Amino acid sequence: MADVLLEAHDLTKRFGGLAAVDRVSLTLKRDHLHAVIGPNGAGKSTLTNLLSGDLPPTSGRLVLAGRDVTGASAETIACMGLGRSYQKTNIFLPFTVWENVRLAAQARTPHAARWFTRADSLTTVNRRAERALELAGLTARAHRIAGTISHGEQRQLEIAMTLATEPQVLLLDEPLAGMGTAEAERMVELLLAIKRDHALMLVEHDMDAVFALADELTVMVNGQVIASGPPAAIRADAGVQAAYLGEDA
Numbered sequence: 001m002a003d004v005l006l007e008a009h010d011l012t013k014r015f016g017g018l019a020a021v022d023r024v025s026l027t028l029k030r031d032h033l034h035a036v037i038g039p040n041g042a043g044k045s046t047l048t049n050l051l052s053g054d055l056p057p058t059s060g061r062l063v064l065a066g067r068d069v070t071g072a073s074a075e076t077i078a079c080m081g082l083g084r085s086y087q088k089t090n091i092f093l094p095f096t097v098w099e100n101v102r103l104a105a106q107a108r109t110p111h112a113a114r115w116f117t118r119a120d121s122l123t124t125v126n127r128r129a130e131r132a133l134e135l136a137g138l139t140a141r142a143h144r145i146a147g148t149i150s151h152g153e154q155r156q157l158e159i160a161m162t163l164a165t166e167p168q169v170l171l172l173d174e175p176l177a178g179m180g181t182a183e184a185e186r187m188v189e190l191l192l193a194i195k196r197d198h199a200l201m202l203v204e205h206d207m208d209a210v211f212a213l214a215d216e217l218t219v220m221v222n223g224q225v226i227a228s229g230p231p232a233a234i235r236a237d238a239g240v241q242a243a244y245l246g247e248d249a
Contacts, residue, residue, distance in 0.1 A: 003029060003030040003199075004027055004028075004029050005028055005029065005030055005064070005065055005081075005168050005169050005199040006027070006028040006051065006062075006063070006064050006065075006082070006169045006199060006201075007025075007026075007027050007028075007061075007062070007063040008024060008025055008026050008027075008047075008050070008051060008060065008061075008062055008063075009025050009060055009061040009062075009063070010023045010024070010025055010059065010060040010061070011023070011024045011025070011047065011050050011051075011057050011059075011060035011061075011062065012024075012057060012058045012059045012060050013046055013050055013055060013057055013058050014058045019223050020043050020046040020223050021043045021046050021047050021050060021057075021223050022043075022222075022223040022224045023060070023224070024043075024047055024060075024218075024220070024223075024224070024225055025225070026201075026218050026225075026228070028169055028199040028200070028201055029199055030168070030197070030198065030199050031195060031196055031197070031198075031199075032195070032199060032200070032215040032216065033191065033195050033200040033201075033202055033213050033214050033215050033216075034199075034200065034201050034202070034214065034215065034216045034217070034218065035201075035202045035203075035204060035210045035213065035214035035216070035217045035218070036048075036201060036202070036203050036217075036218045036220060037203075037204070037205075037207070037210060037217060037218070037219055037220070038219055038220035038221055039221065039243075041222075042220040042221050042222065042223070043220050043222070043223040043224075044203045044220055045173070045203070046223075047220070048084070048171050048173060048201075048203060050062070051082070051171055051201070052074055052077060052078075052082060052084045052171055053069070053072055053073055053074035053075075053076065053077035053078075053082075054074045056071050057070065057071070064077060064080050064081065064082060064169070065080065065081055065168060067080065078165065078167075081166075081167050081168040081169060082167055082168070082169045082170075082171070083162035083163070083165050083167030083169070083170050083171070084162065084170070084171040084172075084173070085155075085158045085159055085162050085170070085171070085172050085173060085175060086158075086173050089154045089155065089157075089158050090158060090161075091146050091154060091157055091158055091161065092146060093145075093146050093147035094145065094146075094147060095145070095146055096142065096143050096144060096145055096146065097133070097138055097141045097142050097143070097144050097145075097146055097149065097157055097160075098129065098133070098142040098143060100146055100157060100160075100161055101129045101132050101133055101138075101157070101160050101161055101164050102125060102126065102129040102164075103161075104129075104132070104160075104161035104162070104164040104165055105125045105126075105128035105129040105132065105164035105165070106125045107165065128164050128166060129164055131163075131164075132160045132161070132163040132164035133160055135160070135163050135190075135193065135194060136156045136157070136159050136160035136163060136190060137156060137186070137190060138153065138156055138157060138160055141153060150183065151178055151179065151183070152179050152180070152182075152183030152184075152186065152187065155175050155176075155179070155183075155187065156186075156187070156190060159172070159175065159190065159194070163194070167198065168198060168199065169198065169199045169200075169201070170194065170198050170199070170200050170201070171201045171203075172191070172200060172201065172202050172203070172204075173203050174203060174204055174205065175187055175191070175202070175204070176188075176204060176206045176209055177205070184206065184209065187209075188209055188212060188213060191213055192213065202214065210231075211231045211235065214231055215230070216228065216229065216230055216231075217229065217230070217231055217234045219234060219237075219240050219243075221243050226239055226240065226243055227239060227240045
């Protein structure tokens with residue numbers, strides 16, 4: 001059985017009288033990709049913010065690697081092994097690809113930003129950065145300015161920066177957004193490679209990619225889960241077809 005790395009139990013987030021996320025439960029496992037889909041306003045982004053610690057839940061529990069992290073800060077959760085990429089790229093455009101990834105790796109290493117730093121710490125930082133670039137398929141672009149590489153490569157760079165922090169769990173928010181066919185295919189290959197050693201949660205509107213990648217899907221509508229299961233079961237679910245996939249039930 002795959003290792004369970006992240007568990008959400010009845011997570012709820014209310015803004016006044018509105019339940020943006022209403023008693024959502026899911027499990028993320030190593031070597032599995034769990035996709036969360038649903039129409040705009042379904043609560044996907046709010047759920048992601050709850051899982052990453054960017055928002056505290058109104059109620060419910062969040063367990064990361066066996067430890068209860070309910071209400072913990074995003075920084076604490078990140079230090080415990082959760083990485084996140086965002087829908088909009090969050091990179092330093094004037095810096096090289098290598099510099100971006102090295103900065104991310106350095107942030108993961110205690111005291112690495114100090115002027116006087118142990119040589120072994122710097123070596124560790126460089127190894128993390130090199131490994132992340134290799135995993136993301138960007139070694140050949142290491143010395144390019146980040147602002148000059150393609151949109152697809154910038155999305156790869158953001159994932160490389162996340163990998164440089166050595167997370168066990170990755171939350172990926174629309175990593176294929178705005179990509180052409182060739183770039184999307186490369187991203188799918190990258191996600192499949194990353195999945196082998198991580199637990200992945202994917203929020204994505206590209207249904208072809210979702211059904212090709214996901215081991216399990218959760219479908220949200222109006223803040224609630226209406227279906228959860230393997231891709232074949234979700235595709236055949238009459239309620240999902242009526243509520244989201246746009247097919248007659």
